[in-house]
Amino acid sequence: MATNQPLIGIIMGSDSDLKIMQDAAIILKEFDIAFELTIVSAHRTPKRMMEYATTAAGRGLKVIIAGAGGAAHLPGMIASLTILPVIGVPIKSSNSIDGWDSVLSILQMPNGVPVATVALNAAKNAGIIAAQIIGTFNENISAKISDYKSQLEKSVLDKVKSVANEWHNDFDKK
Numbered sequence: 001m002a003t004n005q006p007l008i009g010i011i012m013g014s015d016s017d018l019k020i021m022q023d024a025a026i027i028l029k030e031f032d033i034a035f036e037l038t039i040v041s042a043h044r045t046p047k048r049m050m051e052y053a054t055t056a057a058g059r060g061l062k063v064i065i066a067g068a069g070g071a072a073h074l075p076g077m078i079a080s081l082t083i084l085p086v087i088g089v090p091i092k093s094s095n096s097i098d099g100w101d102s103v104l105s106i107l108q109m110p111n112g113v114p115v116a117t118v119a120l121n122a123a124k125n126a127g128i129i130a131a132q133i134i135g136t137f138n139e140n141i142s143a144k145i146s147d148y149k150s151q152l153e154k155s156v157l158d159k160v161k162s163v164a165n166e167w168h169n170d171f172d173k174k
């Protein structure tokens with residue numbers, strides 16, 4: 001990408017979330033999209049959370065990816081404080097009972113304050129959605145997403161071939 005200005009903010013409630021949230025960063029690097037990554041805790045640093053959310057759009061961010069576990073209030077509170085789209089990543093963390101607590105805390109937002117919630121621990125998918133949003137106004141990025149999807153398709157079709165070679169399947173004889 002031509003600019004180093006971060007377009008996506010990746011935030012998480014604790015450094016213990018990083019092993020999951022780094023997947024968002026890795027895929028954004030693959031797409032060559034500038035991002036910033038930091039810890040913002042809704043419960044332990046509420047003033048920092050307020051400042052982060054209320055300055056995000058003005059600092060040039062276009063999307064925020066927020067991950068948290070357990071009583072996972074960070075994505076929803078960030079969404080309440082900014083006009084930017086917020087993608088929530090529920091994390092099965094040390095204080096999470098089984099992951100459902102994180103999923104429901106992030107998913108069940110009230111009308112008017114949505115958080116686009118991905119699957120449990122699915123930070124990679126959060127990164128892909130964020131890239132797709134950037135791709136709506138950046139042709140360079142949308143071309144990269146298109147290539148990524150073609151690669152996904154090819155990798156499955158390669159597996160189809162190898163399965164067909166080993167196992168009889170009329171569907172693949174055409």
Ligand code: RP5
Pocket residue numbers: 012013014015016017041067068069070071091093094095
């Ligand atoms: C949440 O509590 C964080 O997002 C993290 O998932 C969880 C546990 O945090 P630590 O106790 O590991 O710092 O707020």
